[in-house]
Amino acid sequence: MSNAQLPPGSILYQLSIGHYVSRALHLAAKLGIADLLAPGPLSVAELAARTETDASALRRILRLLVSVGVFGEDEHGAFDLTPLGAAMRSDVPGSARSLVLLFAGIQDTWKELEYCVRTGQPAFRKSAPDGDAFSTMTGEQAAIFDAAMATFAPQTAAAIRK
Numbered sequence: 271m272s273n274a275q276l277p278p279g280s281i282l283y284q285l286s287i288g289h290y291v292s293r294a295l296h297l298a299a300k301l302g303i304a305d306l307l308a309p310g311p312l313s314v315a316e317l318a319a320r321t322e323t324d325a326s327a328l329r330r331i332l333r334l335l336v337s338v339g340v341f342g343e344d345e346h347g348a349f350d351l352t353p354l355g356a357a358m359r360s361d362v363p364g365s366a367r368s369l370v371l372l373f374a375g376i377q378d379t380w381k382e383l384e385y386c387v388r389t390g391q392p393a394f395r396k397s398a399p400d401g402d403a404f405s406t407m408t409g410e411q412a413a414i415f416d417a418a419m420a421t422f423a424p425q426t427a428a429a430i431r432k
Contacts, residue, residue: 289377291338294331296374298340299367303332304351304358307341311348364424368417375414 276284298304301321306312314332318325329347336343340355351359357366382393389395398406407415 291334292374293377294334295340295370296377297331298335299358299370299374302360303341303349304355304367305360307349307351307355308359308361311344311350313346313348317349364421366421368414369421371414372418 301323303317303321306317306320312320314325314329317323317332318328321328332341332349333343335341335355336349339352340358342350342352342355344350356362357364358370359365360367379393382396385391385396386393392403394401394403394406404412404415
């Protein structure tokens with residue numbers, strides 16, 4: 271059923287839970303699920319053991335990502351990569367893993383949207399009034415930012431040349 275056939279309440283519901291997918295995508299990138307699935311399908315038990323997570327909880331996250339085409343699941347419950355999920359492998363040219371870690375990982379900042387709209391200030395000003403956007407980044411966050419920008423810049427440049 272396309273959005274045009276859904277009642278407005280259903281469309282608004284789908285839009286309001288978009289952060290579920292974003293957070294699940296971030297976690298999958300953080301856990302390196304795409305790298306683990308690169309050699310081939312794995313059961314949720316194998317994935318949970320390798321990521322030191324709870325198999326039942328991990329299955330729910332993976333099934334959510336199956337529903338949007340990031341991973342596949344076979345009739346035996348093994349998960350595998352789709353072309354979309356393969357783009358999150360860390361060892362492929364143009365890997366989107368760092369982009370996912372950066373952009374899906376900034377959800378907490380969006381909790382301050384009301385502050386931003388009311389004051390006209392960026393969210394980081396609430397916690398660091400005299401700082402800048404980069405002063406609150408940890409070493410790991412800065413590395414993710416740098417990697418994401420290195421991935422994003424060639425894509426942006428290619429779009430501009432067209």
